[in-house]
Amino acid sequence: MRTGLIIVGIILIAAGIWVVAGHAFYQDTDTLVQVGSAKLTATHDKGVPQWIGIAGIVVGALLALGGFMQKR
Numbered sequence: 001m002r003t004g005l006i007i008v009g010i011i012l013i014a015a016g017i018w019v020v021a022g023h024a025f026y027q028d029t030d031t032l033v034q035v036g037s038a039k040l041t042a043t044h045d046k047g048v049p050q051w052i053g054i055a056g057i058v059v060g061a062l063l064a065l066g067g068f069m070q071k072r
Contacts, residue, residue, distance in 0.1 A: 005067030012060025019053025 018024055025045045033040040 002067050002070045005063050005070070009060045009062070009064025009067060012056045012063065014060075016053040016056030016058075016060060019048050019056065020050055021053075022047060022050075024048040024053070 025047055027043050028046050029041050029043045031039055031041050
């Protein structure tokens with residue numbers, strides 16, 4: 001359990017740093033025009049909001065510290 005908390009915490013910290021650095025994107029598809037069964041779509045790359053990265057860093061740090069402080 002202790003090593004699991006530490007590993008998950010470190011992964012969340014790394015993912016949070018990745019998001020805060022601006023390297024995380026997702027694709028959003030919008031339908032521009034639809035006539036019958038034919039439609040015209042556009043795909044946009046959007047960045048993941050930085051607050052998600054900050055939350056990941058905080059939660060990851062709490063999990064890692066909990067794993068380090070846990071008694072055997």
